[in-house]
Amino acid sequence: MPNNRFVTKVFPSVSRAERWTRNSHESGVLWLTGLSGAGKSTLAMNVSRILFEQGIHTYVLDGDNLRTGLNADLGFSSSDRTENIRRAAEVAETLADSGAIVFAAFISPMVADRKLASQIIKSNFHEVYVKASLFSCEQRDIKGLYRLARAGTIQNFTGVSALYETPEKASLIIDTDHSTISQSTNDLLHFVKRNFLRPDDADDIHGVVW
Amino acid sequence: MPNNRFVTKVFPSVSRAERWTRNSHESGVLWLTGLSGAGKSTLAMNVSRILFEQGIHTYVLDGDNLRTGLNADLGFSSSDRTENIRRAAEVAETLADSGAIVFAAFISPMVADRKLASQIIKSNFHEVYVKASLFSCEQRDIKGLYRLARAGTIQNFTGVSALYETPEKASLIIDTDHSTISQSTNDLLHFVKRNFLRPDDADDIHGVVW
Numbered sequence: 001m002p003n004n005r006f007v008t009k010v011f012p013s014v015s016r017a018e019r020w021t022r023n024s025h026e027s028g029v030l031w032l033t034g035l036s037g038a039g040k041s042t043l044a045m046n047v048s049r050i051l052f053e054q055g056i057h058t059y060v061l062d063g064d065n066l067r068t069g070l071n072a073d074l075g076f077s078s079s080d081r082t083e084n085i086r087r088a089a090e091v092a093e094t095l096a097d098s099g100a101i102v103f104a105a106f107i108s109p110m111v112a113d114r115k116l117a118s119q120i121i122k123s124n125f126h127e128v129y130v131k132a133s134l135f136s137c138e139q140r141d142i143k144g145l146y147r148l149a150r151a152g153t154i155q156n157f158t159g160v161s162a163l164y165e166t167p168e169k170a171s172l173i174i175d176t177d178h179s180t181i182s183q184s185t186n187d188l189l190h191f192v193k194r195n196f197l198r199p200d201d202a203d204d205i206h207g208v209v210w
Numbered sequence: 211m212p213n214n215r216f217v218t219k220v221f222p223s224v225s226r227a228e229r230w231t232r233n234s235h236e237s238g239v240l241w242l243t244g245l246s247g248a249g250k251s252t253l254a255m256n257v258s259r260i261l262f263e264q265g266i267h268t269y270v271l272d273g274d275n276l277r278t279g280l281n282a283d284l285g286f287s288s289s290d291r292t293e294n295i296r297r298a299a300e301v302a303e304t305l306a307d308s309g310a311i312v313f314a315a316f317i318s319p320m321v322a323d324r325k326l327a328s329q330i331i332k333s334n335f336h337e338v339y340v341k342a343s344l345f346s347c348e349q350r351d352i353k354g355l356y357r358l359a360r361a362g363t364i365q366n367f368t369g370v371s372a373l374y375e376t377p378e379k380a381s382l383i384i385d386t387d388h389s390t391i392s393q394s395t396n397d398l399l400h401f402v403k404r405n406f407l408r409p410d411d412a413d414d415i416h417g418v419v420w
Contacts, residue, residue, distance in 0.1 A: 006364055007277045008353050010251050012270060013259035022262075041220050049223035052232075059308040060222060067217045069330070070300035090280035091301055098269040098310055120279070143218050154216055 012097075016123075019099035023057050026196045027096045028124020029089075030188070031117055032105045033167060035159045036145055037137035038130040039176040039184065044103035046185040047192060051101065056197070059095050061088060063106040076156040082113050089117035096121065101196050109164040126195065128188065129170035134159045136177050222307075226333075229309035233267050236406045237306045238334020239299075240398070241327055242315045243377060245369045246355055247347035248340040249386040249394065254313035256395040257402060261311065266407075269305050271298060273316040286366040292323050299327035306331065311406050319374040336405065338398065339380035344369045346387050 020026050032040040041062050048058040066088055067074070074080040085108050092104045108114050118125045137159065138146040149157035156162045167173075172191045174184045230236050242250040251272050258268040276298055277284070284290040295318050302314045318324050328335045347369065348356040359367035366372045377383075382401050384394045 006353075006355060006358065007274045009278060010255070010270075010272045010274055013255035014262045014268070018262070045220070045223035052224045052228070057309075058224070059304075060220075061304070062220045064217045064220055068219060069303070070297060087280060087297070091304060093279070094269075094271070094301060095305065095308060098305060098308065099267075100308055143216075145216060148216065 016097055016099070023099050024198065024201055025056055025101065026124055027057075027099050027101055028126070028196065029092045029096055029102045029104055029117075029121045030126050030128050030192065031092075031108070031114065031121075032103060032128045032130050033108045033114060033170075034130035035132060035134060035137045035164055036107055036157075037140045037142055038132040039174075039181070040105035040107075040130045042181065043130060043174065043176075043184055043188050044105045046181070047188045048103055050185070050189060051192065057100050059100040059102050061092055061095065061102055061104045061106075063088070063108075066091070076162070078110075081110070082116070085110075085113040085117055086120070089120035092117075093121050096124070101192060107158050107164070109158045109162065111165045111167070114167070124195065126171040126191070127167055127169075128191070129167040129173045130184075131173055131175045132177050226307055226309070233309050234408065235266055235311065236334055237267075237309045237311055238336070238406065239302045239306050239312045239314055239327075239331045240336050240338050240402065241302075241318070241324065241331075242313060242338045242340050243318045243324060243380075244340035245342060245344060245347045245374055246317060246367075247350045247352055248342040249384075249391070250315035250317075250340045252391065253340060253384065253386075253394055253398050254315045256391070257398045258313055260395070260399060261402065267310050269310040269312050271302055271305065271312055271314045271316075273298070273318075276301070286372070288320075291320070292326070295320075295323040295327055296330070299330035302327075303331050306334065311402060317368050317374070319368045319372065321375045321377070324377070334405065336381040336401070337377055337379075338401070339377040339383045341383055341385045342387050 032044055034040050044060045048060045051058045071084050071087055074084050088104060088106055092102045095102045114127060141147060145154060148154045149160040158164050174187050176184055242254055244250050254270045258270045261268045281294050281297055284294050298314060298316055302312045305312045324337060351357060355364060358364045359370040368374050384397055386394055
């Protein structure tokens with residue numbers, strides 16, 4: 001670690017609390033963890049869209065997208081995965097500080113890395129386990145990655161050649177093996193509503209008909 | 211560079227254009243460059259506050275703050291400074307994508323690094339040169355850093371023991387040697403107004419009386 005003892009922290013001219021008042025909702029991070037193909041990004045995108053249309057400030061931070069930009073220098077070794085999650089959490093925290101309800105969709109297979117993320121996020125961190133069996137994810141194989149992982153073309157692939165540590169105390173579990181996209185979306189939507197909106201406003205947030 | 215060819219980009223469910231419409235203003239990045247003590251953070255904080263109070267979504271990304279979080283693993287070597295700016299620009303771009311007018315206050319002494327930042331920011335990047343002579347900054351020495359740099363306690367200090375490459379074609383130059391904080395704040399405020407707000411709304415944005 002470099003010596004940054006001469007770095008002076010600057011206090012913001014707009015506080016997080018002021019942003020919450022302005023937006024009429026709190027901000028924070030929904031950390032979606034689960035296997036590739038479990039439905040993390042789909043759920044994040046769906047709920048973000050519904051909330052946006054109802055005037056809520058949301059943003060989706062997606063593992064794949066971050067790896068084409070901020071984390072393009074990182075691979076899939078254990079230490080690179082940790083650094084990937086550390087940076088993702090820092091960006092999620094910054095977005096939350098700016099007033100957004102952030103959906104962070106990252107496989108984030110290790111308990112320790114998710115714990116690190118929870119420590120970086122200063123308020124309203126919620127771990128959401130998007131649960132699906134390896135069998136289901138591999139059958140779906142929307143991106144064709146499981147096939148490549150089985151063939152050995154992709155190394156360190158979570159579920160196939162790298163471990164996924166199941167969350168033991170997630171704030172919310174969404175089981176996409178046993179509920180439809182519509183049901184799963186509504187479950188996440190109502191969780192956000194309960195945790196980020198004032199009771200009166202939460203009543204006005206509707207689910208979606210598919 | 212690791213091989214990230216299996217990373218699939220996910221398209222957002224809310225576009226930047228939709229956020230602009232919702233917010234009634236565009237988003238983007240004001241990249242404030244200049245010596246330590248030139249006034250970058252002060253200006254960013256002032257203008258951000260004024261705009262917030264007038265309903266505009268802004269956020270300040272500050273070099274010192276980033277170095278206590280996302281970039282806490284980086285020092286002040288040439289390559290670490292480049293990486294510092296690369297990551298800062300990626301975060302600024304993400305915040306701009308979320309709809310914010312971002313004030314990025316970074317010494318960012320090298321032309322090449324600022325160019326890299328401008329390439330990472332996809333739209334509405336504006337380089338703002340917060341200009342002050344080394345003499346002034348050293349006289350102000352608000353953080354006491356110049357004294358420590360002259361004593362050799364701090365190494366690689368821009369202006370003293372590391373180079374600052376003056377911007378040659380900044381979008382805006384704010385000379386804090388020759389204008390007051392109030393004047394400088396209003397100059398930046400009106401620049402933002404001209405570039406990010408619709409003409410009708412821009413007329414309603416007022417400066418501040420000090």
